[in-house]
Amino acid sequence: MWREAYADNMPADFLEGLDPVKAAERWRLRFEMDEPDGVVVVATGRDGEIVGLASAGPTRDGDSLTDWELYSINVLAAHHGSGVADQLITAAVADRPATLWVVRDNPRADAFYRRHGFSVEGATKIHEGSGATEIRMIRNMAGAAN
Ligand SMILES: CC(C)(COP(=O)(O)OP(=O)(O)OC[C@H]1O[C@@H](n2cnc3c(N)ncnc32)[C@H](O)[C@@H]1OP(=O)(O)O)[C@@H](O)C(=O)NCCC(=O)NCCS
Numbered sequence: 001m002w003r004e005a006y007a008d009n010m011p012a013d014f015l016e017g018l019d020p021v022k023a024a025e026r027w028r029l030r031f032e033m034d035e036p037d038g039v040v041v042v043a044t045g046r047d048g049e050i051v052g053l054a055s056a057g058p059t060r061d062g063d064s065l066t067d068w069e070l071y072s073i074n075v076l077a078a079h080h081g082s083g084v085a086d087q088l089i090t091a092a093v094a095d096r097p098a099t100l101w102v103v104r105d106n107p108r109a110d111a112f113y114r115r116h117g118f119s120v121e122g123a124t125k126i127h128e129g130s131g132a133t134e135i136r137m138i139r140n141m142a143g144a145a146n
Contacts (some may be wrong), residue, residue, distance in 0.1 A: 003015045038071070065121075121135075
């Protein structure tokens with residue numbers, strides 16, 4: 001999913017080096033050990049194949065203005081614009097105040113998050129591994145400009 005999603009934003013050698021088995025194990029450990037209160041939502045297609053994933057849970061940022069964070073959302077390109085992503089974000093975040101980190105220069109994700117009430121908050125960081133710049137977005141805080 002990452003290879004398809006981030007071909008424009010992350011270096012090819014980083015994406016080619018991703019190992020799906022190790023990634024699955026990292027997800028399992030992360031949610032069992034580090035984020036026991038987190039949620040993972042899976043969207044499946046007609047034949048039971050996974051077409052989208054979202055994860056969320058308590059914020060990982062010490063300086064966050066919200067308690068809840070959308071950790072990730074990914075939908076296969078064939079299902080973009082289908083409403084799957086809307087269902088995933090609704091299941092993972094509902095109407096809670098929340099933050100998220102998104103790779104900068106991702107206009108589709110930016111438009112999607114803005115439609116769901118998020119706006120750019122100001123914090124930035126470098127994504128470990130790929131070196132891509134990420135920006136933080138926030139929703140439902142007093143004074144936030146949408
Ligand atoms: C981000 C993601 C979950 C959104 O799901 P989606 O089904 O594509 O989203 P939608 O089609 O409902 O909404 C996308 C919006 O972007 C708009 N859009 C599409 N391409 C665009 C572009 N190049 N520039 C600006 N807006 C664009 C669409 O018109 C739509 O606008 P609308 O909400 O006003 O109708 C999905 O695109 C995805 O998985 N992308 C790859 C992974 C990723 O970027 N994840 C999030 C960052 S970590």
